[in-house]
Amino acid sequence: MSEGSTHTVRQGECVASIAAQYGFHPGTIWKAPENAALRELRKEPHILRPGDSLYIPQKSVKYVSIMTDNKHRFVRSGVPEILSIQFFLNEQPRSHSQFDVMIDGVSSSSATDGNGVARITIPPEAKRATVTLTDTNEQFELKLGFMDPVTEIAGIKGRLLSLGFYHGVVDDTDSADLAAAIKEFQLAAGLTVNGEVDDNTRRKLLEAYGE
Numbered sequence: 001m002s003e004g005s006t007h008t009v010r011q012g013e014c015v016a017s018i019a020a021q022y023g024f025h026p027g028t029i030w031k032a033p034e035n036a037a038l039r040e041l042r043k044e045p046h047i048l049r050p051g052d053s054l055y056i057p058q059k060s061v062k063y064v065s066i067m068t069d070n071k072h073r074f075v076r077s078g079v080p081e082i083l084s085i086q087f088f089l090n091e092q093p094r095s096h097s098q099f100d101v102m103i104d105g106v107s108s109s110s111a112t113d114g115n116g117v118a119r120i121t122i123p124p125e126a127k128r129a130t131v132t133l134t135d136t137n138e139q140f141e142l143k144l145g146f147m148d149p150v151t152e153i154a155g156i157k158g159r160l161l162s163l164g165f166y167h168g169v170v171d172d173t174d175s176a177d178l179a180a181a182i183k184e185f186q187l188a189a190g191l192t193v194n195g196e197v198d199d200n201t202r203r204k205l206l207e208a209y210g211e
Contacts (some may be wrong), residue, residue: 003029004034007143009052012127015045016081020124022056032057047149080121083144084210085131087116102130109134150202153178159209160185 007018019026029035030045034055042048060190087094093116100109101118103126112118120132122144129142148155153172160166166181179195184191189204 003058004032005056005208007054007056009048009050009054011050013050014048014145015054016124017126017145018054018056023059024056026124029056041151042149044149046145047147047155049149049152053054081124081126083117083120083126083129083142085120085140085142087112087118087133088208093117098134100132100134104128147196150205156182156197156202156205159205163205163208 007022009018015030016026018028022029026045030039032055034057038048038052039045039052042052048054085124087097093114094112095114095116097116098109099111099118100107102119103120103122110118110120120129120131122129126144129144131140131142132138138190141204147158150156153174154170157166157168157170157178160178160181161168161170163185165185166178168177169176182197182201183193183195184203185205185208186195189201189208191200191204
């Protein structure tokens with residue numbers, strides 16, 4: 001293994017936020033050969049589990065030849081990140097709806113597209129967002145980077161909670177409430193209703209919730 005260090009993932013972190021902390025492009029860390037096993041396990045760099053070990057490569061120096069007495073602009077790639085949220089009303093996309101968003105104390109305004117999707121630029125290290133639909137004054141509080149992988153019970157619960165099928169505590173404990181929520185989701189998704197999280201159920205959860 002080449003020189004570098006290991007970062008232990010904490011709750012609320014993802015590859016993008018960790019890369020920003022160490023001064024790297026997210027892809028540089030995620031695609032490092034030393035992180036191959038983690039890539040195979042998690043699949044998605046935006047959803048890690050607390051306790052995961054992420055290899056941080058050693059920084060290298062890049063030299064650029066420029067002319068003196070001129071102005072030069074250097075842009076950091078990988079910043080900002082994009083947060084995508086799709087809004088529905090009575091199962092119909094809320095197209096072209098105006099919204100206000102507050103990201104870690106910084107506010108902005110925009111509108112959803114024709115499919116009801118809001119695309120919001122966020123700093124990689126952002127932790128919280130509040131989205132308010134201005135026509136109805138509905139407010140949505142978002143914790144960024146806190147969703148566990150879909151391979152974990154907490155990740156299943158978190159997605160079912162966001163989709164309105166589960167209403168309990170999001171933790172790693174199996175329960176009758178979780179089994180009932182899984183059955184309800186399976187019924188709605190047209191899957192075999194057995195209350196178990198099989199590969200088809202996980203795949204449908206990813207489709208319904210997004211990565």
